[in-house]
Amino acid sequence: MNVKIYFYVFFTMLSAYTLTGVNFDAWMKKNKIWESRLLVIILSFTLGYLLTNFIFDFLKLSKIIG
Numbered sequence: 001m002n003v004k005i006y007f008y009v010f011f012t013m014l015s016a017y018t019l020t021g022v023n024f025d026a027w028m029k030k031n032k033i034w035e036s037r038l039l040v041i042i043l044s045f046t047l048g049y050l051l052t053n054f055i056f057d058f059l060k061l062s063k064i065i066g
Contacts, residue, residue, distance in 0.1 A: 004056060011055075012048030019043055 024036040 004052065007052040007055065008048055010048075011051040012044050015047035015051070016040065016044035019047075 019040050024039055025033065028036045028039075
């Protein structure tokens with residue numbers, strides 16, 4: 001199995017966990033709960049993708065991974 005998939009899942013879940021600490025409801029319009037939850041999901045996937053690619057590029061440049 002490709003280890004990069006595990007990194008995607010790990011960093012997406014880590015991003016989702018950390019984003020729950022931010023009160024997005026205060027920034028959204030009233031009664032737009034689903035929209036703020038969808039924003040957290042989209043940001044979680046985006047941050048998970050960016051973090052995974054950053055880590056792998058960093059490790060490749062450092063010659064740690066083949």
